[in-house]
Amino acid sequence: MISIKVPPLGESIVEATVSRWLKKKGEAVASGDTLVELETDKITVEVPAPRAGVIASVSVAEGDVVKVDQVLGELDETAAAAIAAAPAPAPAASAPAPSPAPAVPPASSAPAQPPDVKSSPAARRAAADAGISVADVTGTGRGGVVSKPDVVEYAQRPQSVSRDGAQRETREKMSTRRKRIAENLLQSQHATAHLTTFNEVDMTLVNALRERMKEKVEKEHGVKLTFMPFFVKAACMALEKFPVVNAQIDGDSIIYKHYVNMGIAVASEAGLVVPNIKDAHAKGILDVSREIAAVAKKARDGKLSMDDLTGGTFTITNGGVFGSLVSTPILNYPQVGILGLHKTQDRPVAIDGKVEIRPMMYIALSYDHRIVDGQQAVLFLVRVKELMEDPAAMLIS
Amino acid sequence: MKNADVVIIGGGPGGYVAAIRAAQLGLNTVCVEMDKTLGGTCVNVGCIPSKALLTSSEHYEWARLHAAEHGVKIDGVSADLPTMMKRKDAVVGQNTKGIEYLFKKNKIEWAKGRGTLKPGNVVDVEGVDSYQAKNVIIATGSVPIELPFLKFDEDRVLSNIGALKIPEIPKHLIVVGGGVIGLELGSVWRRLGAKVTVVELFPTILPGNDEEVIKEADRIFRKQGLEIRTGTKVVGASRGDGIIKLEIEKDGAKETLDADYVLVSIGRKPALTGIDTGALGLALGQRGEIVVDAEMRTNLPGVFAIGDAVGGKLLAHKAEEEGVVAAEVIAGQHAHMDYKSMPSVVYTWPEIATVGLAEHEVKSSGRAYKVGKFPFSANGRARTMAETSGFVKFIADAKTDELVGCHIIGANASDLIQEVVLAFEYRGSSEDIGITVHSHPTLSESVKEAALGVLGRSLHI
Numbered sequence: 001m002i003s004i005k006v007p008p009l010g011e012s013i014v015e016a017t018v019s020r021w022l023k024k025k026g027e028a029v030a031s032g033d034t035l036v037e038l039e040t041d042k043i044t045v046e047v048p049a050p051r052a053g054v055i056a057s058v059s060v061a062e063g064d065v066v067k068v069d070q071v072l073g074e075l076d077e078t079a080a081a082a083i084a085a086a087p088a089p090a091p092a093a094s095a096p097a098p099s100p101a102p103a104v105p106p107a108s109s110a111p112a113q114p115p116d117v118k119s120s121p122a123a124r125r126a127a128a129d130a131g132i133s134v135a136d137v138t139g140t141g142r143g144g145v146v147s148k149p150d151v152v153e154y155a156q157r158p159q160s161v162s163r164d165g166a167q168r169e170t171r172e173k174m175s176t177r178r179k180r181i182a183e184n185l186l187q188s189q190h191a192t193a194h195l196t197t198f199n200e201v202d203m204t205l206v207n208a209l210r211e212r213m214k215e216k217v218e219k220e221h222g223v224k225l226t227f228m229p230f231f232v233k234a235a236c237m238a239l240e241k242f243p244v245v246n247a248q249i250d251g252d253s254i255i256y257k258h259y260v261n262m263g264i265a266v267a268s269e270a271g272l273v274v275p276n277i278k279d280a281h282a283k284g285i286l287d288v289s290r291e292i293a294a295v296a297k298k299a300r301d302g303k304l305s306m307d308d309l310t311g312g313t314f315t316i317t318n319g320g321v322f323g324s325l326v327s328t329p330i331l332n333y334p335q336v337g338i339l340g341l342h343k344t345q346d347r348p349v350a351i352d353g354k355v356e357i358r359p360m361m362y363i364a365l366s367y368d369h370r371i372v373d374g375q376q377a378v379l380f381l382v383r384v385k386e387l388m389e390d391p392a393a394m395l396i397s
Numbered sequence: 398m399k400n401a402d403v404v405i406i407g408g409g410p411g412g413y414v415a416a417i418r419a420a421q422l423g424l425n426t427v428c429v430e431m432d433k434t435l436g437g438t439c440v441n442v443g444c445i446p447s448k449a450l451l452t453s454s455e456h457y458e459w460a461r462l463h464a465a466e467h468g469v470k471i472d473g474v475s476a477d478l479p480t481m482m483k484r485k486d487a488v489v490g491q492n493t494k495g496i497e498y499l500f501k502k503n504k505i506e507w508a509k510g511r512g513t514l515k516p517g518n519v520v521d522v523e524g525v526d527s528y529q530a531k532n533v534i535i536a537t538g539s540v541p542i543e544l545p546f547l548k549f550d551e552d553r554v555l556s557n558i559g560a561l562k563i564p565e566i567p568k569h570l571i572v573v574g575g576g577v578i579g580l581e582l583g584s585v586w587r588r589l590g591a592k593v594t595v596v597e598l599f600p601t602i603l604p605g606n607d608e609e610v611i612k613e614a615d616r617i618f619r620k621q622g623l624e625i626r627t628g629t630k631v632v633g634a635s636r637g638d639g640i641i642k643l644e645i646e647k648d649g650a651k652e653t654l655d656a657d658y659v660l661v662s663i664g665r666k667p668a669l670t671g672i673d674t675g676a677l678g679l680a681l682g683q684r685g686e687i688v689v690d691a692e693m694r695t696n697l698p699g700v701f702a703i704g705d706a707v708g709g710k711l712l713a714h715k716a717e718e719e720g721v722v723a724a725e726v727i728a729g730q731h732a733h734m735d736y737k738s739m740p741s742v743v744y745t746w747p748e749i750a751t752v753g754l755a756e757h758e759v760k761s762s763g764r765a766y767k768v769g770k771f772p773f774s775a776n777g778r779a780r781t782m783a784e785t786s787g788f789v790k791f792i793a794d795a796k797t798d799e800l801v802g803c804h805i806i807g808a809n810a811s812d813l814i815q816e817v818v819l820a821f822e823y824r825g826s827s828e829d830i831g832i833t834v835h836s837h838p839t840l841s842e843s844v845k846e847a848a849l850g851v852l853g854r855s856l857h858i
Contacts, residue, residue, distance in 0.1 A: 120823060120825055120826070120829045121828075121829055121832055121833065122798070122825070122826045122828035122829040122831075122832060123826075123829075125828070125832070126828075140824055141822070141823035141824040141825070142822045142823050142824075143823075145823045145824070147799070147823055147824035147825060147826065147829075148797065148798050148799070148825070148826035148828055148829065149794065149797035149798065149799035149824055149826060150824070152796065152797040152798065153797060156796070
């Protein structure tokens, strides 16, 4: 019998929520099959079968919070051979009866086992009467035992119902990830002296450059050239000039980072995640493009690794993909700066005394005013604007 | 100066159990006890000796009054007080020796002397040594409260200590205070032949308990021959040779009672021997009890307190549990006290056992509730034993059926309550007990029947 345990989840992550069992008790699995998915606040972890076998027991339910190394269930590796040998489903009672005893119903035809949840006898009865599963009820008895009062309270929980009988509100538990996102954002708001400054970028030249190079780059390198990597490069250069925006506060010290791990905010189904591009300051536009595409795909698939998610020094978030014109991003604490990009929109602007229609984008820098002075923040954003409006300048700095 | 992980001041049920638990958890443990024996009030002058005398006196009363109805004829029954006392002392001795053995087994050092807690968690033990403790557990217990005009001499004016070793059977024992100690020890001497008068200031005996239980207890005790005067205040006393004149007052009317012995059992207060709370800055509550949190921590770093010294219900099993919690917290485990499922027992006969709230407490909380009751007179086993007085009473939430209170007055109530305590721990419902199989014939069937009574479906009534 092998214990199926919660694997190490990465730096500083000690617990996860069981999001889904892909295999059931009694099911045969091949080595490497994903048995169960765990969700942490950052990533989804798949727990594979260490060997071939049969799931002998499942000791945690979906929605349970589990800790690293906790046993999730057991795998009977000795059952694998039997399963492989028997083409047809084996009868539950495998031991041959020594005497012609009357047919005994096999164990599997017994009534459904009570779910593997600690519960009192009256609780199980009340749950059966109410047509609910004790597994859905949070136990408040010692050791989390589900008691009858728990079941009754669960069954009678307030549900507001509209006149036609449809629910007007539903209540659902926040996932671990959502809770952590909420905590992190709130901590950022509480722990920093948060301020936002704005500027705007004339995207004419960058767009022209992209248009000119797009096809060639896609053909030769398999990379779709967006304007994001240009912003990454421009931001890296501006950070080099204003290193405090790339710093971090630790107690009464300021830690200056002589590298940029550029966080890219990505909306995924389970919430916002911010993977980062390591050493973005030392990478070219093509490498940055490629890496952004890769982490964005991983984020959407829920496959980001801890390494992807930790160590960021500065963040870029692009609200423009959803059409936002102006926003004030929240710092990705403990970082002290975040650059907000928005939708590029054709707008009339005054150029050399004449009104012209230009593709314009508002950009925002939220910064932690505790160590970043207003002047530095404004000049940082001006620097980003200058580089973006004249991308050739990136070559020269 | 020696070093220790834990120094426990007091070797009563709280202290010695804390010591055993701490030692089990690998902590270098010292227990300070100044008495000649371990075990504190409970083992030496409380629970254990009183139960020994209660049992002996019950046997005597049974032989005298009840044996005949079972067809057992005993002629010339008499109480041999010296033998009863010797047996009681032997039982106490077995228990204190037992604790000494447990100390040796668990490698706990018994520092035999008066301990004094000094700032910086240093404990000086008179005539022994000083200990620099990483953690201190104060388990100094409690002492009986005196009447200012009738101080204890343990000769004629007795606390629990003297009442356990009266050298003769009193002619008239007056018990001041109709609580647990007064009723238990009053019962002992009544059975042995003394006239016993219980004087209680409150309108009832056992104040605070469930009213139906009090009513039943009052009725049974009076029938047994206990004289009970409630709502009565002791206002003065004068002493003659072998006689005490007690002035009592009820509704303004004064009266004088003569007694050869008086037991004063009007309550106990925290004993803080060797704990200079002022100098240490130890926070105390309104009744002089040490203030602690659910992990038994005082306001001083590394100083814990448990048992009677922290107030609450003065119960040995409460002290023990608090001792276990303190030791486990010190060892870095997650433990905390929860008093919701704390049972308490009065060892009169019949016994009275309680867990949870009394009906009047539930009523005043505004919670809708249901009651289930079952009398022992309807229980087959009780009839075979001729122990048919009393009943089991359950109080449960009307909506969720959650158990809120259970009160048992009857034979062996102290053991019968225990399944209910377990149910309380798991937030059980009356249905849990009602649908659980109980052996037949047992007294415990009454517990099941009373639980079913909450659901309106008792079977045998």
